[in-house]
Amino acid sequence: MQGLNQDLPLLLSSVLQHGATTYGAVEVIGGHANEAIDYDYVRLEVRARQLASALFGLGYGPDRFIGSLAWNTHRHLELFYAVTGVGAVLHTANPRLPPAQIAYTINFTGYETLFIDTDTLALAEQLAPQLHTVQRYVMMAPPGAWPPTSLPLLSYEDLLASGNAGFTWPVLDERSACLLCFTSGTTGMPKGALYTHRGTVLNALSTGGGNAWALNADDAILAIPGFFHCNGWGVPFFGPMYGAKLVLPGRRADSAFLHALIVEHGVTVAPGVPTIFLDLLRHCRETGGGLGRLNRIFSGGAAPPLAMMEAYLRDYGVRTIHGWGMTETTSGATMSFAPRDLPPDEALRAMRTQGRPVFGAAIRISGDDGTELPRDGITPGHLEVRSHWAAAGYFQRLEVEATTADGWLRTGDVAKIDPDNTLHLVDRSKDVIKSGGEWISSQALEDAATNHPAVREAAVIAMPHPRWQERPLLIVVAARPVTQAALQAHLLTLVPKWWLPDAIAFVDALPHGPTGKLDKQELRRWLADGRLDIASAPS
Ligand code: AMP
Numbered sequence: 001m002q003g004l005n006q007d008l009p010l011l012l013s014s015v016l017q018h019g020a021t022t023y024g025a026v027e028v029i030g031g032h033a034n035e036a037i038d039y040d041y042v043r044l045e046v047r048a049r050q051l052a053s054a055l056f057g058l059g060y061g062p063d064r065f066i067g068s069l070a071w072n073t074h075r076h077l078e079l080f081y082a083v084t085g086v087g088a089v090l091h092t093a094n095p096r097l098p099p100a101q102i103a104y105t106i107n108f109t110g111y112e113t114l115f116i117d118t119d120t121l122a123l124a125e126q127l128a129p130q131l132h133t134v135q136r137y138v139m140m141a142p143p144g145a146w147p148p149t150s151l152p153l154l155s156y157e158d159l160l161a162s163g164n165a166g167f168t169w170p171v172l173d174e175r176s177a178c179l180l181c182f183t184s185g186t187t188g189m190p191k192g193a194l195y196t197h198r199g200t201v202l203n204a205l206s207t208g209g210g211n212a213w214a215l216n217a218d219d220a221i222l223a224i225p226g227f228f229h230c231n232g233w234g235v236p237f238f239g240p241m242y243g244a245k246l247v248l249p250g251r252r253a254d255s256a257f258l259h260a261l262i263v264e265h266g267v268t269v270a271p272g273v274p275t276i277f278l279d280l281l282r283h284c285r286e287t288g289g290g291l292g293r294l295n296r297i298f299s300g301g302a303a304p305p306l307a308m309m310e311a312y313l314r315d316y317g318v319r320t321i322h323g324w325g326m327t328e329t330t331s332g333a334t335m336s337f338a339p340r341d342l343p344p345d346e347a348l349r350a351m352r353t354q355g356r357p358v359f360g361a362a363i364r365i366s367g368d369d370g371t372e373l374p375r376d377g378i379t380p381g382h383l384e385v386r387s388h389w390a391a392a393g394y395f396q397r398l399e400v401e402a403t404t405a406d407g408w409l410r411t412g413d414v415a416k417i418d419p420d421n422t423l424h425l426v427d428r429s430k431d432v433i434k435s436g437g438e439w440i441s442s443q444a445l446e447d448a449a450t451n452h453p454a455v456r457e458a459a460v461i462a463m464p465h466p467r468w469q470e471r472p473l474l475i476v477v478a479a480r481p482v483t484q485a486a487l488q489a490h491l492l493t494l495v496p497k498w499w500l501p502d503a504i505a506f507v508d509a510l511p512h513g514p515t516g517k518l519d520k521q522e523l524r525r526w527l528a529d530g531r532l533d534i535a536s537a538p539s
Contacts (some may be wrong), residue, residue: 027245219268221245274302275517319347444499
């Protein structure tokens with residue numbers, strides 16, 4: 001017997017409508033460059049409807065793609081809702097990828113219209129000769145705010161003005177595609193994760209609530225992750241869904257700028273990769289600045305150093321919500337939760353883990369032969385995920401086996417799971433150091449190294465070894481002079497002796513990939529090309 005609940009599809013347009021009708025006056029900060037905007041969720045919805053009507057007039061609807069190559073501004077936010085609202089799919093091209101990879105993702109998807117902004121104009125001009133299908137570029141800036149260009153350019157505001165704000169959002173199939181994000185392609189060309197309305201709404205509902213981001217109408221979120229990386233980690237939907245204020249920083253991600261936004265706009269929660277928070281911490285220490293209303297950071301994308309989480313908690317009362325996820329899981333799948341009244345030591349212990357699955361996601365680990373391994377907190381295995389919002393396959397790459405035979409997503413991560421379902425990520429499968437048949441976690445070594453006050457940033461990669469196959473090499477950016485012996489002695493207090501790096505190299509800066517994570521491929525090239533000074537390795 002079927003139940004008698006109303007059967008309404010989960011659509012992104014319903015998230016927007018909820019925001020406009022329920023939290024209409026909640027502010028959104030973040031126009032183009034210094035443009036002052038008077039903007040809230042009512043304005044967002046009206047303008048998104050107008051743009052949707054214009055796009056509909058151009059023939060856009062289900063089965064059509066539109067691209068964006070842009071930073072986080074209110075126009076980009078409107079585009080998210082307008083494109084998906086008419087049933088088309090928005091491919092958020094990642095301006096941080098190498099140009100050849102950006103061109104690949106656009107050509108691979110194949111569409112005529114690419115939305116850009118003034119900060120991506122030069123990049124679009126550079127890419128244009130390689131873009132085989134793009135015929136029109138739409139500039140998301142106030143009219144006249146851009147220099148002359150050879151691109152066939154249309155003004156976003158003109159396009160929007162041609163639409164009708166009385167447009168009604170069509171009722172779509174909740175399983176239809178809405179957004180397309182490509183992986184950052186550290187091995188081979190990027191692969192596309194094609195999200196559904198249903199998966200995206202459920203992901204935002206689940207990760208924004210309860211033991212995760214715990215959002216509410218008192219929050220102001222600083223949207224640091226680019227909208228092109230896992231849909232900006234859900235932030236474009238969190239605002240209207242939970243009535244939180246949004247602060248959109250555009251292109252800039254330097255700590256002085258982010259700090260000013262946090263203080264000026266009463267930001268309460270800021271998501272980002274650990275590097276961003278390390279820089280912000282250094283900035284606060286150097287300037288003596290406080291963090292205003294900020295009470296939690298959401299750290300994802302890489303393991304946050306313990307010392308960093310400790311400093312935020314101790315010096316600023318800011319808790320870290322530590323999340324794990326990947327492009328293929330829409331955004332977060334597990335989150336750490338440290339109740340407010342936990343003593344700092346216990347809170348940090350919880351924050352160090354990747355947390356527990358949010359509702360709608362399940363995790364397990366398996367051995368090389370595919371058998372499931374125990375949740376005993378000791379045994380490491382290949383992490384697999386099943387969820388309403390995890391990828392079932394890759395966009396137009398169905399030959400790539402994204403999942404196991406029984407439908408669990410292969411993540412490429414190695415992890416341990418506690419009996420209470422807490423996830424401990426050990427490493428990326430390809431980054432783990434295999435020494436004499438045992439695994440050494442490069443991430444755990446990096447964390448131990450950054451715990452030393454003289455270490456600003458650290459990376460660990462494998463060096464080939466005649467006897468042990470691989471041994472760890474520690475690469476350090478020092479904040480002040482420190483000897484190798486001092487670092488080794490410090491590490492010995494935190495990791496087993498056999499984990500100690502065989503060599504330590506000092507560099508001025510470490511390479512980062514398009515989403516701000518350490519680029520270990522590049523470090524491996526440095527090692528292979530002899531660009532790392534590891535001659536003075538301790539015995
Ligand atoms: P991306 O698809 O670019 O978001 O990258 C996803 C990958 O980033 C994951 O498979 C992990 O290897 C890594 N990652 C994400 N979150 C964390 C975390 N909290 N701790 C350690 N690694 C992480």
